[in-house]
Amino acid sequence: MSKLQVTLGELNNVDGSARLSVGSTKVVVSVTGPIEPKIRQELPTQASLEIIVRPSRGLSGTREKTLEDLLRLVLQAVIVRFKYPRQLIQIVVQFLASDLDKDESSSETGGRFNTGASYMTNELSAAINCCYFALADANVALHTSFAATSIAIDENNAPVFNAELPVLKKSLSHHTVCFDIQEKKASKILLVESNGAFSEEQLLSTIQSASVECERIHSEVQRLVLEKKIDADYIWSK
Amino acid sequence: MSYPQTVFPPQVLSRIAPDLLLQRHLVQGLRPSLRKFDEFRPLVSTPGTFNDVGTNSVVGLATVRNGDAFAFCGISLGVVETSKSPEFFEELNDEEYASIYPVVEISRGRSGAPTDEEMILSQTLHDTIFHLKLIPLLLLSVTPGYQILEEDSALTILYPQDMGDEVDQESFQELNISKKNFRYILYAHIKVFSRSGPLFDLVHYATIEALKNVSLPRVYLADSGIDPNIRIPIRSRGNFGHLTQAEQRFYVDERKDIASPLKLSLDAAVSSTFGVVELMDQDESRSILLADLEGEAEEFCSESRINVTASGESLRHVTIIGGGANVTLDTIQNALQIARERKFA
Amino acid sequence: MGKDAEISLNERNFVKEGLKNGFRLNGRSLDEMRRPIINIDKNEYGFVEVEFGKTKLAVRVSCEIVKPYEDRPFEGIFTISTEISPMASPMFENGKNSDDEVLISRFIEKAVSRSNALDLESLCIIAGEKVWHIRADVNYLSYDGGLIDATCIGVMTALQHFKKPDVTMKGTDIIVHDFDQRQPVPLIILHVPICITYSFFNPVDREENIKGDANLEIAIMDADRSEELVRDGFLVLTLNKNRELIQISKNGGLPIDGLALIELTQRAHDRCQELTEHIKALLQADEKERYKNMNLHLLEVGASR
Numbered sequence: 032m033s034k035l036q037v038t039l040g041e042l043n044n045v046d047g048s049a050r051l052s053v054g055s056t057k058v059v060v061s062v063t064g065p066i067e068p069k070i071r072q073e074l075p076t077q078a079s080l081e082i083i084v085r086p087s088r089g090l091s092g093t094r095e096k097t098l099e100d101l102l103r104l105v106l107q108a109v110i111v112r113f114k115y116p117r118q119l120i121q122i123v124v125q126f127l128a129s130d131l132d133k134d135e136s137s138s139e140t141g142g143r144f145n146t147g148a149s150y151m152t153n154e155l156s157a158a159i160n161c162c163y164f165a166l167a168d169a170n171v172a173l174h175t176s177f178a179a180t181s182i183a184i185d186e187n188n189a190p191v192f193n194a195e196l197p198v199l200k201k202s203l204s205h206h207t208v209c210f211d212i213q214e215k216k217a218s219k220i221l222l223v224e225s226n227g228a229f230s231e232e233q234l235l236s237t238i239q240s241a242s243v244e245c246e247r248i249h250s251e252v253q254r255l256v257l258e259k260k261i262d263a264d265y266i267w268s269k
Numbered sequence: 270m271s272y273p274q275t276v277f278p279p280q281v282l283s284r285i286a287p288d289l290l291l292q293r294h295l296v297q298g299l300r301p302s303l304r305k306f307d308e309f310r311p312l313v314s315t316p317g318t319f320n321d322v323g324t325n326s327v328v329g330l331a332t333v334r335n336g337d338a339f340a341f342c343g344i345s346l347g348v349v350e351t352s353k354s355p356e357f358f359e360e361l362n363d364e365e366y367a368s369i370y371p372v373v374e375i376s377r378g379r380s381g382a383p384t385d386e387e388m389i390l391s392q393t394l395h396d397t398i399f400h401l402k403l404i405p406l407l408l409l410s411v412t413p414g415y416q417i418l419e420e421d422s423a424l425t426i427l428y429p430q431d432m433g434d435e436v437d438q439e440s441f442q443e444l445n446i447s448k449k450n451f452r453y454i455l456y457a458h459i460k461v462f463s464r465s466g467p468l469f470d471l472v473h474y475a476t477i478e479a480l481k482n483v484s485l486p487r488v489y490l491a492d493s494g495i496d497p498n499i500r501i502p503i504r505s506r507g508n509f510g511h512l513t514q515a516e517q518r519f520y521v522d523e524r525k526d527i528a529s530p531l532k533l534s535l536d537a538a539v540s541s542t543f544g545v546v547e548l549m550d551q552d553e554s555r556s557i558l559l560a561d562l563e564g565e566a567e568e569f570c571s572e573s574r575i576n577v578t579a580s581g582e583s584l585r586h587v588t589i590i591g592g593g594a595n596v597t598l599d600t601i602q603n604a605l606q607i608a609r610e611r612k613f614a
Numbered sequence: 615m616g617k618d619a620e621i622s623l624n625e626r627n628f629v630k631e632g633l634k635n636g637f638r639l640n641g642r643s644l645d646e647m648r649r650p651i652i653n654i655d656k657n658e659y660g661f662v663e664v665e666f667g668k669t670k671l672a673v674r675v676s677c678e679i680v681k682p683y684e685d686r687p688f689e690g691i692f693t694i695s696t697e698i699s700p701m702a703s704p705m706f707e708n709g710k711n712s713d714d715e716v717l718i719s720r721f722i723e724k725a726v727s728r729s730n731a732l733d734l735e736s737l738c739i740i741a742g743e744k745v746w747h748i749r750a751d752v753n754y755l756s757y758d759g760g761l762i763d764a765t766c767i768g769v770m771t772a773l774q775h776f777k778k779p780d781v782t783m784k785g786t787d788i789i790v791h792d793f794d795q796r797q798p799v800p801l802i803i804l805h806v807p808i809c810i811t812y813s814f815f816n817p818v819d820r821e822e823n824i825k826g827d828a829n830l831e832i833a834i835m836d837a838d839r840s841e842e843l844v845r846d847g848f849l850v851l852t853l854n855k856n857r858e859l860i861q862i863s864k865n866g867g868l869p870i871d872g873l874a875l876i877e878l879t880q881r882a883h884d885r886c887q888e889l890t891e892h893i894k895a896l897l898q899a900d901e902k903e904r905y906k907n908m909n910l911h912l913l914e915v916g917a918s919r
Contacts, residue, residue, distance in 0.1 A: 041670075042670070042701065042755055042756045043668045043756050043758065044702065044703040044704065044756055044757055044758075045701065045703075045704070048701075059701070059755060061700075061701040061755075063700065063704050066704065081708075083699060083700065083708050085697075085699055085753065087674055087751070087753070088674050088676050088749065088751040089695075089749075089751065090695065090697070092388075093388040093389070093391055093392040094392055096385055096388045096389055096392065097388075097389050097392040097393060097396075099385075100385070100389045104590045104592055105592070107592060108572070108591070108592030108593070121700055121704065123699050123700055123701035123708075125699065125701055125753055125755065127661075127663075127672050127674075127753070128655075128658070128661065128674075132658065132661070132674065132676070133657075133658070144365075144366065144367050144368045144399050144406070145365060145366070145399075149368070149395075149396055149399050149400070151396075219591055219595055219596070220589055220591040220596050221590075221591050221592060222588075222589065222590060222591065223587060223588065223589035223591075224587075224588050224589075225584070225586065225587040225588070226396065226397070226400035226585070226586050227400055227585070228402070228583050228584070228585060229583070229584050230582070230583065230584065231584065231602065231605050234584060234587060234601070234605075235598055235601070235602070238598065238601075
């Protein structure tokens with residue numbers, strides 16, 4: 032299982048930022064807000080979200096738009112949006128390295144489909160996790176904590192967390208699961224995105240094991256990083 | 270003092286308070302469209318052909334209707350040169366599958382750059398069709414024929430696969446001077462009319478139906494009419510060379526009888542979408558599934574969604590969005606159950 | 615945090631007054647450049663992160679086999695993309711090419727591509743059919759002035775560090791070898807252009823500047839964000855360590871003394887030498903480390919295996 036490595040607040044011109052690396056995926060997320068929106072973005076009763084996903088190379092296309100959409104579905108459910116009416120929260124997700132850069136840095140793709148571009152589970156889960164830290168760093172109010180993980184079911188029907196691209200390509204199915212976390216327990220499903228061939232039991236058991244993994248991420252990574260931030264941000268009298 | 274009570278007709282109420290409208294319907298056990306909670310609108314498909322309309326590259330066509338929404342999907346062909354590294358040939362086996370390049374267009378009486386919804390639908394469709402393992406990649410390899418001008422100035426097209434072993438394959442190999450490999454790629458053009466709810470099910474169904482009646486024509490290389498001996502001199506920074514004009518151009522063989530139907534590896538794969546909403550019923554709330562969302566009120570209120578693409582018992586694609594009403598494992602099982610029992614006309 | 619690129623009148627005057635007295639708010643002397651911190655990725659080829667004070671960016675070089683342009687069948691293709699997202703600063707809008715962005719991409723294009731820093735003919739595999747397309751993607755993470763200088767350093771370091779897979783020809787077929795099969799090959803870099811930006815300030819009034827003989831204009835090297843917002847004009851010099859000038863660009867703005875240019879170019883040359891050496895040292899250190907980690911010494915003639 033590859034480790035999540037997180038650093039907070041390395042960027043200067045935004046309200047919050049985080050850098051996360053897991054496996055061969057590296058991503059930086061910045062959060063600016065609440066700021067004044069453009070007229071067409073403004074919502075009268077709640078904050079509007081502008082989510083921008085940028086790939087590590089090339090220009091952003093339909094793949095990035097799809098990632099933006101999935102991220103939006105998760106983030107609009109966890110950000111306390113009524114707290115910032117008529118305001119904008121701008122979230123930029125910049126990938127610096129992905130599976131594609133590692134395993135397909137130069138291959139010719141003409142007429143092939145089984146390429147890294149068809150698998151976005153690692154990128155999606157890394158982006159969701161990184162957004163959590165960046166939002167926390169920007170002090171944006173959240174209803175709950177949330178964590179995501181990526182699971183592949185390999186040829187022997189065994190689950191593999193954060194599988195590398197060659198494993199993903201051979202896997203029977205792959206899943207991205209995001210849970211919200213209340214009282215250190217994974218409670219509500221925020222997102223499940225599954226592809227491949229799988230049975231109902233496999234789907235349900237994957238969701239189960241993902242909830243355990245999300246709890247682990249929360250207790251072993253998220254809490255530690257945030258406690259450190261709180262220690263650094265405030266002066267605590269003994 | 271008394272005020273006259275304002276009464277809003279349902280159309281107005283659905284715009285100003287969609288959640289209220291939906292709740293009032295649901296308490297009655299009905300949806301605004303008067304369907305039952307787990308009732309799908311019938312999906313009707315009409316296979317169409319463009320074959321009578323002269324030569325063109327549309328190789329598969331379907332028109333699909335779901336309630337008031339229509340979608341029209343045409344599959345067209347392209348040919349690409351495939352890469353050729355030794356490892357790649359080892360890899361190419363029955364286990365590789367292809368996808369399509371879809372362009373979804375939702376007519377709204379406007380033109381211009383594609384909207385986010387169209388882009389996301391296209392990308393999701395591309396990924397889903399790939400992960401469905403629907404189109405075996407081997408079926409898409411192209412063996413081009415050659416048009417040969419015989420001495421009596423008649424044109425004939427020779428195909429390697431038509432010739433038995435006795436014909437000397439060697440001389441044929443010489444024709445294919447470049448020894449390049451080619452493959453068909455499938456483009457899907459999907460046009461949606463009168464959108465009335467989430468579109469993935471409709472677009473997905475239209476694409477699969479169109480793919481089902483795809484037949485791949487043969488292609489051949491013809492004399493381009495340009496003498497390959499004509500060379501155009503090119504100069505670039507001290508270097509000097511020639512470009513030959515014998516560019517390979519593929520022609521589609523019009524004969525339908527020798528076109529081969531595309532055998533998909535699955536009989537059917539259908540996508541079903543459910544909305545999950547919280548129903549306030551006598552002080553207790555429970556979440557219910559609404560099959561096949563329709564209309565503004567339902568689309569707006571069901572922030573939680575479940576999308577299932579299944580082929581028989583096997584699940585191929587599942588998306589669960591749980592931002593709104595709580596999606597429990599029971600809800601998921603329930604949705605899978607309804608999706609499996611769905612009947613088709 | 616506000617969106618606008620504006621700076622308050624007080625700050626504007628403060629910066630100017632300081633400069634009049636020979637001080638910069640960031641404590642540097644007038645012709646002092648920030649020292650770039652260049653991080654070369656240990657596991658990949660051609661991925662470089664540059665920290666230039668508080669300006670941060672990441673450059674990734676990648677390659678792909680494509681068909682060349684019709685009129686240039688012997689040449690590979692080289693593109694640089696420099697899109698600035700709101701991550702760098704909220705003053706940049708997403709997807710909207712601001713004037714600043716266009717300017718930056720022009721300067722970099724002239725400095726790197728048009729000066730033939732990368733030998734395009736060496737990227738040709740089969741004339742007229744297959745060439746390498748090398749692309750450098752610059753992603754800006756944080757903005758604090760000096761984007762042009764930092765981009766140029768990043769792109770040139772990444773290009774020198776990048777390696778493309780080896781290709782062998784078999785008749786008309788080409789075989790692209792994996793990194794584990796054959797050692798990848800570096801790009802052919804003909805020279806290393808370095809951009810140095812000067813910003814000009816007018817300490818007196820406009821009339822005095824144009825009519826007077828005093829030539830009091832102040833020139834500072836490598837302005838930061840507040841200085842860039844206050845400056846009256848700027849000059850971009852691109853040079854290399856062979857003491858060659860590649861680009862001089864001063865697009866309007868404050869008129870300056872023509873002869874001052876020679877003085878500025880001289881000073882820029884010294885900076886250019888230092889930077890080139892710095893980049894070279896970093897690349898050599900990285901090369902040495904990889905050599906050791908990949909046990910390449912075993913391939914040497916007479917190595918004890």
